[in-house]
Amino acid sequence: MAKRALITGITGQDGSYLAEHLLALGYEVHGLVRRVALEDPERRFTRIAHLLDRVQLHPASLESYPSIFNLISRQEFDECYHLAAQSFVAESFADGFSTMNTNINGTHYMLAALRDLRPACRFYFAGSSEMFGKVRETPQSETTPFHPRSPYGISKVAGFELTRNYREAYGMFCVGGILFNHEGPRRGFEFVTRKITSTVARIKAGLSTELRLGNLDARRDWGHAKDYVRAMHLMLQQDVPDDFVVASGESHTVREFCELAFSEVGLDYRDYVRVDERFYRPAEVESLVGDATKARTVLGWKPTYTFPELVSEMVQNDLRITLGQTEGLPETVRGAR
Numbered sequence: 001m002a003k004r005a006l007i008t009g010i011t012g013q014d015g016s017y018l019a020e021h022l023l024a025l026g027y028e029v030h031g032l033v034r035r036v037a038l039e040d041p042e043r044r045f046t047r048i049a050h051l052l053d054r055v056q057l058h059p060a061s062l063e064s065y066p067s068i069f070n071l072i073s074r075q076e077f078d079e080c081y082h083l084a085a086q087s088f089v090a091e092s093f094a095d096g097f098s099t100m101n102t103n104i105n106g107t108h109y110m111l112a113a114l115r116d117l118r119p120a121c122r123f124y125f126a127g128s129s130e131m132f133g134k135v136r137e138t139p140q141s142e143t144t145p146f147h148p149r150s151p152y153g154i155s156k157v158a159g160f161e162l163t164r165n166y167r168e169a170y171g172m173f174c175v176g177g178i179l180f181n182h183e184g185p186r187r188g189f190e191f192v193t194r195k196i197t198s199t200v201a202r203i204k205a206g207l208s209t210e211l212r213l214g215n216l217d218a219r220r221d222w223g224h225a226k227d228y229v230r231a232m233h234l235m236l237q238q239d240v241p242d243d244f245v246v247a248s249g250e251s252h253t254v255r256e257f258c259e260l261a262f263s264e265v266g267l268d269y270r271d272y273v274r275v276d277e278r279f280y281r282p283a284e285v286e287s288l289v290g291d292a293t294k295a296r297t298v299l300g301w302k303p304t305y306t307f308p309e310l311v312s313e314m315v316q317n318d319l320r321i322t323l324g325q326t327e328g329l330p331e332t333v334r335g336a337r
Helices: 013-024 035-039 046-051 065-074 089-094 096-117 151-170 192-204 225-235 254-263 293-299 307-322
Strands: 004-008 028-033 055-059 079-082 122-128 174-179 211-213 244-246 273-275
Touching: 004 013, 013 028, 013 046, 013 225, 065 096, 079 096, 096 122, 096 151, 122 151, 122 225, 151 174, 174 225, 192 211, 192 254, 192 307, 211 254, 225 244, 225 293, 244 293, 254 307
Parallel strands: 004 028, 004 079, 028 055, 079 122, 122 174, 174 244, 211 273
Antiparallel strands: none
């Protein structure tokens, strides 16, 4: 009998890649979606449009415990991947209240409902390298202390600790994945990597003349979301629940990302990139790089994409979109929001 998995945030970048991965492994895949998404499927389901006949979607709100409880009471799941969150760091500064409400309460509601109704269901929490924030050591591992520098990072620390508490207090199989930045063609346009690659394509097509960014010297550990969802699944297949850092182990600046992206289309980033202080964070995270030794040794996981390959794929995808050469490509590969 096929395993049944529930994915919150199935319509996002990670959710769509994870759904594909689980379907390929023979899973029965279910997704939690907001009711408003069901009323606007053409815009809300672009990343999973090619999967809609293979997944089962359920309307529920992470801001409502009764709706979560109702869903869990009606369905049995072997695994739950809790990916849904307000995940844009800049927006978390603009609206910290909704970020806290969605990210903390939503995680708590999922855990509480599973404990009451499906305690044997294995639970994955999507943590973030933003939990490290003002880092105490480099690279960062599972034992590095957290010092978040944004409402988003704070909310993720709270969710991570809730997950660990349910594991330790109630004996549930709950794990936290501390994922460093992971990107791809399905990344939202508001994120800096997609902002760069989509603007590069527009500049190459003659539709834009400049790219405005914040701190070009901020360093991040970037990988491909396709690789990182494999790690999520592997965490729930272990004999003992534990937390894992998932990262490439390489650190690159926003400037390096720009240099590669522009060179992909034969341009020099210095001719087009302008630093705009409006895009600086109130509290900057200067350098993040992960130590994924534990994931490599215990899970047998390692990334398959290199940093240049990631950047190239994203630029080429946005070129196809911008130049209108999308005939025959699935909607979800076109990088639509």
